[in-house]
Amino acid sequence: xxxxxxxxxxxxxAFSLTGCEGFNQPSNGNSxxxxxxxxxxxxxxxxxxYFGSITYADVNGTKHDxxxxxxRTSLNWEVIVGPVKKGFNSHISYSRGSANxxxxxxxxxxxxxVLKASGDKSASYMINF
Numbered sequence: 001x002x003x004x005x006x007x008x009x010x011x012x013x014a015f016s017l018t019g020c021e022g023f024n025q026p027s028n029g030n031s032x033x034x035x036x037x038x039x040x041x042x043x044x045x046x047x048x049x050y051f052g053s054i055t056y057a058d059v060n061g062t063k064h065d066x067x068x069x070x071x072r073t074s075l076n077w078e079v080i081v082g083p084v085k086k087g088f089n090s091h092i093s094y095s096r097g098s099a100n101x102x103x104x105x106x107x108x109x110x111x112x113x114v115l116k117a118s119g120d121k122s123a124s125y126m127i128n129f
Contacts, residue, residue: 038127039082041105041113042092046075051097057081057090070097082107086127093122 042056052070056063058081066077084090090104102123105113117125 036086036109037083038085038088039080039107039110039113040084040088040090040127041078041080041103041107042090043101043103043105044077044092044094044099045101045103046099049098049100050075051077051094051099053095054092055095056092057088059084066094068096084127086129088127089124090117090127091122091124 040057044051044054050070052066053068054065054077056065056079065079081090090106092102092104094102099120102119102121103115104117104123104125106116106125106127107113108129117123
């Protein structure tokens with residue numbers, strides 16, 4: 001009889017402790033939204049043309065790369081910035097030469113990158129998902 005009572009008490013105690021775990025979890029409100037982290041991948045690609053003088057949004061503001069450069073090394077360019085939060089205004093452009101595609105892809109909480117914007121000379125996208 002003591003064994004049965006002991007098993008029942010241990011079961012009740014274990015159930016009570018696992019039920020308390022929910023108190024440490026965030027609610028389904030806006031608090032989970034604030035914890036989301038995003039990474040932005042900027043890509044400029046070209047199969048024939050050359051481009052340079054790249055400007056893009058970074059976590060610290062606007063950055064510049066390959067200023068004045070649009071020689072043969074400029075056929076493909078890529079950079080990933082982050083983590084950033086929802087509402088981040090991503091943008092990329094180049095001002096010298098020509099390219100086939102300018103793309104902005106976004107990854108949420110280390111998920112796969114998803115194409116959000118593209119263009120010929122520039123692209124922009126405000127993170128809102």
